[in-house]
Amino acid sequence: MSAESAFLTAIANLLAGAGLSPAPASIGAAEPVQNADLPAIVLSLDAVHRLSAGLGExxxxxxxxxxxxxxxxxxxxxxxxxxxxxxxxxxxxxxxxxxxxxxxxxxxxxxxxxxxxxxxxxxxxxxxxxxxxxxxxxxxxxxxxxxxxxxxxxxxxxxxxxxxxxxxxxRRVTPIEGTLSMVVRAAAADSVANLSDAALDVLIGSSNAPLRGLRKIALAELGSISPRDTTLANSRGRLARFSFDFEHEINEPESSGGVIRRIPLTTRLNVVSANVATGVLTTGVVTESE
Structure with missing residues (x-):
């Protein structure tokens, strides 16, 4: 999973476990298409980039x-x-x-x-x-x-x-930063207002819960409640944007280092020594086992 997808998934899981009221029927990247999908919290990234090679993964x-x-x-x-x-x-x-x-x-x-x-x-x-x-x-x-x-x-x-x-x-770490878009959609304006306020409280307010890898998140924009949209289950919506810094951590045993098999090794080294006084050369063999 990419760092960007991991960030959206982490935010969705955080909101899903926060006991929001009214309880959303869906949280994630999918727009609502029918009444059963409402209320909905739609998450996306308006802008995102990974840090440069010198500061990146x-x-x-x-x-x-x-x-x-x-x-x-x-x-x-x-x-x-x-x-x-x-x-x-x-x-x-x-x-x-x-x-x-x-x-x-x-x-x-x-x-x-x-x-x-x-x-x-x-x-x-x-x-x-x-x-x-x-x-x-x-x-x-x-x-x-x-x-x-x-x-x-x-x-x-x-x-x-x-x-x-x-x-x-x-352990590999990929830092990203950018703009998170959160759109709350519901059938009625009061439901949109209540759910968006509750979600804001989880992300940046008094109910803010620690999220592993999230270094910073701040509200950058909070919009008004829009009129009904017939293409989105006849729902009304409210947009909020956040700036964020996030570090995606991947733990993989690519270098787990366990012993696959011990293999006995024997090293033979030919040695030549010279007697300075007589000029005689002597040869020998040094053997080491491990």
Missing amino acids: RSALIRDGALPWQATIDLANPVLPEEPGFLLLSEDRLSLILPHGGLRQADGGEGPLGADDLSVSVAGAAQTVVNTAPGAGEVRADPSIGQLEFGSALPATGNVVVNYVLGQWE
């Missing part, structure tokens, strides 16, 4: 956190979309590698995972999370490499849906 690697995530794996084609040549499912269909390693407990801690930290379903059937050898209908996780071991072979079709927690991920 930025990212940071979050470590030692707790990010809930969900992965869905198609058992008929158990691969990652970006790596179609790598199978996530073992030949015996008992082991499944998740897209990410470095799984954590629900509170961000490290250690064995339980039902509060991990949930797994196979073709809609929930699996019991265990920390011993799994039996039928059970699953055991290796948190470090993000691998699941099942007690019975997975079927040829269906989805495996896994909810887990990651301890490391990338």
